[in-house]
Amino acid sequence: MSLETIVGNIKIRNPLILASGVLGSSYSVLQRIYEAGIGAVVTKSVGPVSREGNPNPSIFALKDINGAINSIGLANPGYKHFRDEIKILLENNVQTIVSIFGGDVEEFNEVLVGLSDLSITAFELNLSCPNTEKEGMVLGTDPQIVRRIVENLRKKTESPIWVKLTPNVTDILEIADAAIKGGCDALVAINTLKAMVIDIYSRHPILGFKRGGLSGSPIKPVGIRNIFDLYEQFGEKIPLVGVGGIAKWEDVFEYILAGASAVQIGTALGIAHPENKIRHIKNNIQKFMKNEGIEKIANIIGGAHR
């Protein structure tokens, strides 16, 4: 029985990947999660310069619905300061996908080129953060800009390029098509949904930035629908990585059957003891595969379309 999966030309020892941002960007935490058995890790998004991000509170747990709403605002130390953390992860053989962002094509170029001497497993382009004025989602909602960014970066690195898509568009397929035409190696769907919470006593928005992005269990059906639609449209032309609301081993199979070759787990690892959660999900995946007679994860990718 094999849990191994392939995303483009990257072999990953199992389909579970730590989603960007959830456990910060310190190498020691990411390495611990990898040692607990996750297939790969995605770093917090890094940009051209350090950013403080949005005012606190920047994250709010929605306990009753097993979700969270955040407006971190791409807080990060800047790629020059982050290089050393990435280097240690790679030296310790941690499959490391580096999430990068920029406000325009030039900024994306600067970050990618500044890190391209490291043998990074893949770059994940964050074109989908809903929590900033200039970067992120604004770029990721325009197919022409998406294509231009991906095309430019494609010429600058041999490392695979993954594009993380926002669900906050009328037609995700149009944006995906632009990213594919630009030359990306995989699509990651979905980032958070635009959302907001208001305190009824103070009568003010709870988050410092007022608006934020919803993650966790409530968005899982939206993620599944997007992966299903992407797989139906593009089939095996482009590998898909599913993300959004994965908290249980069953969710992993749901995403794989919809068409994902791998999945990213975010909010659930921020809430629970992450190492235990990963072990639990992995063990149950193995049990289910055994019971169902599934020899390879790869055999059931897109199974819900057949």
Ligand code: SIN
């Ligand atoms: C943030 O930094 O605001 C969250 C990152 C994202 O949603 O891409």
